Amino acid sequence: MRKRGIIILGGVAVVAIAAATVAVRTAGFAPANVADGSDIRLAATVPYDLDAAVRHLSEAAQIRTVSNQDPAENQLAEWDRLQAWLASTYPAAHGAMTRTVLPNKTLIYHWPGSDTSLAPVILMAHQDVVPVTPGTEGDWKYPPFAGTIAENAVWGRGTVDDKGSLVGLFEAIDALAKSGFKPKRGLYLVSGHDEEAGGSGAVAAAAKLKAEGVKAIYTLDEGSIVLTDTPVIDGPAIMIGIAEKGYGTLKVTANAPGGHSSMPPAETGVTTLARAVLAIADKPFPMEIRGPGALMIEALAAKKGGTTKMAVANSWLFGPLLKRQLSATPSTAAAFHTTIAPTMLEGSPKENVLPQSANALINYRIAPWNSSADVMARAKEAVGDAKVDLAWVKPPREPSRVSSTKSQGWKWIAAAARADAPDAVLTPTLVVAATDSRSMEPVSEDVYRFMPMHFTLKGAAMIHGTNEHMEVDSFKRMIDFYARLIATSAG
The missing domain is CATH 3.40.630.10 (Zn peptidases)
Known part of the structure; x- marks a missing residue:
């Protein structure tokens, strides 16, 4: 019983310390490193029609x-x-x-x-x-x-x-x-x-x-x-x-023997391509509360107050919850990770012909903490040993x-x-x-x-x-x- 009591007391102490830390960090929270321009003396406007x-x-x-x-x-x-x-x-x-x-x-x-x-x-x-x-x-x-x-x-x-x-x-x-x-x-x-x-x-x-x-x-x-x-x-x-995101479009190409659709092999260029595209899309870049997006959330949370301010001020504790909330809508989530968007597909020019080459275009908007090299490495890891070629449509633009x-x-x-x-x-x-x-x-x-x-x-x-x-x-x-x-x- 004594050992159990010590464990309980230890748990209570940890909770008390965490609660105190949350309270202190929340009370002192304010957006960091953002000047408000209040020291600027603005010139008067001029008349116009x-x-x-x-x-x-x-x-x-x-x-x-x-x-x-x-x-x-x-x-x-x-x-x-x-x-x-x-x-x-x-x-x-x-x-x-x-x-x-x-x-x-x-x-x-x-x-x-x-x-x-x-x-x-x-x-x-x-x-x-x-x-x-x-x-x-x-x-x-x-x-x-x-x-x-x-x-x-x-x-x-x-x-x-x-x-x-x-x-x-x-x-x-x-x-x-x-x-x-x-x-x-x-x-x-x-x-x-x-x-x-x-x-x-x-x-x-x-x-x-x-x-x-x-x-x-x-x-x-x-x-x-x-x-x-x-x-x-x-x-x-x-x-x-x-800042603004970088931009790049990746071309995924699956080459195959082609032939007549009445005698398809177990795997065609289209199925190979489809699996590769899904593999890339199913390996998204993680949400990260950092960079300009983090500064934005801090400013909004400071204004909102309450539990929102508490959560943002203590991301060490509430980080997973914040990320789930931020990822709820595509427009918000885009500020916190590199996005992956398959946009175009091309295969056979005729419905009864197996293509000798099928390709897809995947558009990336690259977050400031990533690079085009990170994108390519992640795509290659996602497709593994699939028989596809990966190449940029044109040299990607890195984030600003x-x-x-x-x-x-x-x-x-x-x-x-x-x-x-x-x-x-x-x-x-x-x-x-x-x-x-x-x-x-x-x-x-x-x-x-x-x-x-x-x-x-x-x-x-x-x-x-x-x-x-x-x-x-x-x-x-x-x-x-x-x-x-x-x-x-x-x-």
Whole structure:
């Protein structure tokens, strides 16, 4: 009995120590290493004509700079049309900045600063838009390339991604130039021509800037938003992307003798391929609460409080529970692991012919703590001795580096964003898609991805989808944000 009592007392002591540790860690928990920008003195906004700005976005949406998967299908005259429209619509901005048009239609604008010892800033927004899915044109409330102004919004492909940013930047710069603003710190505006089809324009622009010795203090591009119904807090959050995932597409090929389908062997190329694809998909990368996703969860949990805060503050104890909750929805889970998505299959050209070669494409979005080498190694381990070949369709793009949440650039962006959403939680995040900004890493100390548009989770789903539209309220927020940011960080 005495031994049993000692064991019980020991167990009670362990529980008491654990409970005390949980209580202490919860009480002292706060997001680490994230500056709120409260020490930044923001410049005042400048006047502009919002009605004219809305008309301008409508006009830009009518120019069909559609990036097709096959560049030969692109109507390059539309890029010329857009660039001529920019020059005629924003004379003050074009009078203040020099313009370089690269051979591929990518634009580089430069507004020189009066103090050349100061590192410049780089702002980005791309010219191209994705196609409208054939057969869905009739599902739009308003024609996708009409730029219709209705219901307090501008409707059309690209109004959000990314002509809203492009026009918003020019509205802000034009207004600043008209007001007599003269930057001390130089400003570059880079507008890629093919962000939606690989981003070769941004690569070329970065190479040119590097050759000229440019090293910016920060770069800002599209990527994340102000989410008004953010999970965990069910409220607004300013979500600034500090990194983006890598990208790679793996081709899995099964070669076989082929032949007539009336006399199939025990294993065909298709069955070999199917088993290999399932083996790869059934060996997912584990959920990991780290990197930008962990910073985001910390910020949201600190706001939420209660048991959520307790769980995040004590991930050493509640880690498995947190991972189960985070993996409940694909959109949330994507921020915490490398994703594996089989997307395309190809086999025989005819139903009664056994293919001599069957292949599948598997798309990966690579988390910042993984690499393409990790992906290949895991895929090879998954297929084992299966008779398949694994190869990248094209050289994969590694994940971006993770930018600082305490730098001067972060503080400027955070302060400018908070000015318009003072009650929102400020949080870093991981951008799970791809942006042109990744190409600016060699010429910029930090790279951020944020647009000050206010969206619900449901509303954000129309980006790249049917009925894409920019609400006038969000567009105004965007112009004000860019004007404040430029005047504060370059002034």
